[in-house]
Amino acid sequence: MELQLQIKMNKKLFLRDPEQTELGKKIIQHSIEVINKNGFEAFTFKKLAEDINSTEAGIYRYFENKHKLLMYITSWYWSWLEYRIMIHTLNVKDPVVKLKKVIQLLTATVEDDINTSHINENNLHQIIIAEGSKAYLTKHVSADNKDQFFKPYKDLCAKVGEIIQECNPAYKYPKSLSSTIIEMAHFQNFFMNNLPALTDFGKEDDTKVIAYLEDLVFSAIK
Amino acid sequence: MELQLQIKMNKKLFLRDPEQTELGKKIIQHSIEVINKNGFEAFTFKKLAEDINSTEAGIYRYFENKHKLLMYITSWYWSWLEYRIMIHTLNVKDPVVKLKKVIQLLTATVEDDINTSHINENNLHQIIIAEGSKAYLTKHVSADNKDQFFKPYKDLCAKVGEIIQECNPAYKYPKSLSSTIIEMAHFQNFFMNNLPALTDFGKEDDTKVIAYLEDLVFSAIK
DNA sequence: ATTATGAGATAGTAATACTATCTTTATGAA
DNA sequence: TTCATAAAGATAGTATTACTATCTCATAAT
Numbered sequence: 001m002e003l004q005l006q007i008k009m010n011k012k013l014f015l016r017d018p019e020q021t022e023l024g025k026k027i028i029q030h031s032i033e034v035i036n037k038n039g040f041e042a043f044t045f046k047k048l049a050e051d052i053n054s055t056e057a058g059i060y061r062y063f064e065n066k067h068k069l070l071m072y073i074t075s076w077y078w079s080w081l082e083y084r085i086m087i088h089t090l091n092v093k094d095p096v097v098k099l100k101k102v103i104q105l106l107t108a109t110v111e112d113d114i115n116t117s118h119i120n121e122n123n124l125h126q127i128i129i130a131e132g133s134k135a136y137l138t139k140h141v142s143a144d145n146k147d148q149f150f151k152p153y154k155d156l157c158a159k160v161g162e163i164i165q166e167c168n169p170a171y172k173y174p175k176s177l178s179s180t181i182i183e184m185a186h187f188q189n190f191f192m193n194n195l196p197a198l199t200d201f202g203k204e205d206d207t208k209v210i211a212y213l214e215d216l217v218f219s220a221i222k
Numbered sequence: 223m224e225l226q227l228q229i230k231m232n233k234k235l236f237l238r239d240p241e242q243t244e245l246g247k248k249i250i251q252h253s254i255e256v257i258n259k260n261g262f263e264a265f266t267f268k269k270l271a272e273d274i275n276s277t278e279a280g281i282y283r284y285f286e287n288k289h290k291l292l293m294y295i296t297s298w299y300w301s302w303l304e305y306r307i308m309i310h311t312l313n314v315k316d317p318v319v320k321l322k323k324v325i326q327l328l329t330a331t332v333e334d335d336i337n338t339s340h341i342n343e344n345n346l347h348q349i350i351i352a353e354g355s356k357a358y359l360t361k362h363v364s365a366d367n368k369d370q371f372f373k374p375y376k377d378l379c380a381k382v383g384e385i386i387q388e389c390n391p392a393y394k395y396p397k398s399l400s401s402t403i404i405e406m407a408h409f410q411n412f413f414m415n416n417l418p419a420l421t422d423f424g425k426e427d428d429t430k431v432i433a434y435l436e437d438l439v440f441s442a443i444k
Numbered sequence: 445a446t447t448a449t450g451a452g453a454t455a456g457t458a459a460t461a462c463t464a465t466c467t468t469t470a471t472g473a474a
Numbered sequence: 475t476t477c478a479t480a481a482a483g484a485t486a487g488t489a490t491t492a493c494t495a496t497c498t499c500a501t502a503a504t
Binding site: 445446447448449450451452453454455456457458459460461462463464465466467468469470471472473474 | 475476477478479480481482483484485486487488489490491492493494495496497498499500501502503504
Binding site for chain 4: 238243244245276277279280283
């Protein structure tokens with residue numbers, strides 16, 4: 001049995017579906033590399049085009065601008081993460097076990113997913129950590145939200161919120177706690193590797209971040 | 223008695239000290255307005271120059287680029303916040319009361335500080351919420367950190383971490399909890415006003431964010 | 445045989461992110 | 475009064491960015 005994981009993306013994020021063509025897949029694959037390497041600010045379609053031996057105009061046929069491309073790949077990540085959470089919590093009855101699994105999946109360095117040939121999930125994880133919030137920290141966030149560009153992120157947050165409520169139906173802040181876990185799983189990782197004074201962890205020690213988040217969450221929901 | 227609050231800024235952040243001249247103060251004052259109005263991405267020195275009837279080249283005499291200017295104003299904010307925390311916790315013995323005050327100062331909409339004539343603290347608070355993390359989410363964060371550009375942020379985080387440890391000396395994650403509170407005070411505010419599905423709060427309701435953070439923190443440190 | 449699609453090639457434009465230089469104006473010390 | 479100097483206005487120029495437009499060409503479906 002051979003399976004290919006296909007995540008359905010919001011059509012308004014692209015002009016031409018990158019999953020449908022060779023160049024499209026190369027754009028996704030290499031943009032993840034180039035953004036990860038130089039950062040989103042230094043990333044341009046021209047440099048990406050040089051990297052894949054295509055042309056700037058060719059990339060503009062797929063994406064209106066680099067911000068749409070960032071929203072595309074971050075959306076893809078959140079959908080993929082929700083899918084992984086679904087898989088790993090199937091048949092798990094205990095919501096506490098589920099929530100621990102969620103924290104681990106959010107925080108731990110990812111192994112490359114063989115079901116998605118052209119996407120390097122490890123690089124993508126790094127992009128989410130360092131660039132992810134730039135997808136919504138803009139003046140057009142409300143317009144983008146109306147276009148449903150953040151649906152995968154919100155769905156994930158809702159899902160984690162539900163698990164929190166399963167653990168403790170009386171807890172008053174399931175959605176805020178959920179977004180706090182999601183953001184902090186990434187920010188604490190960024191801090192420990194770049195601004196260590198802001199954390200209690202040593203470089204590249206995921207397990208401590210997991211322990212911190214578990215302690216925080218289970219104290220809050222008792 | 224007339225006092226003027228002067229915050230000592232890292233000299234490497236600017237080329238010419240904006241506090242020392244009229245144009246300099248106008249640059250700070252108006253950049254806070256223009257960044258708040260159009261967002262940091264759309265902000266350019268040319269537009270700022272038009273806004274203050276000066277020239278692009280004139281602004282470049284003060285700041286190397288717009289990112290340094292962003293780090294300048296965010297640094298200023300963190301220093302000002304630490305000062306306010308200091309003032310509001312003077313003579314307070316109980317660390318729990320102190321920590322509650324910190325959460326309130328971090329979260330609540332600010333009233334304009336009369337001691338700093340040319341800075342609108344309310345606008346500045348909005349910039350911290352929407353643009354603050356862009357100051358460090360870059361590929362040159364480590365180099366910037368070596369230049370001590372994030373010292374005010376780290377000092378604030380250390381200060382809050384100390385109060386956390388006063389509350390519970392056995393708590394294992396004072397610095398991470400501190401950076402979590404600081405970031406979430408701002409992110410939850412951004413979410414509730416722009417992506418409400420990610421929170422449990424209604425628009426512009428600071429008090430709920432404060433209640434959430436207090437619950438989170440005091441559960442964690444017992 | 446025709447037509448549509450993907451994509452390479454090339455050109456052009458307005459705005460951005462600077463750097464350089466020259467002049468004017470205000471201040472204050474010799 | 476003269477002279478020096480610092481702040482800032484005025485102007486020009488450059489490389490890069492962020493696009494848009496058009497034309498060609500290969501392939502594949504009808």
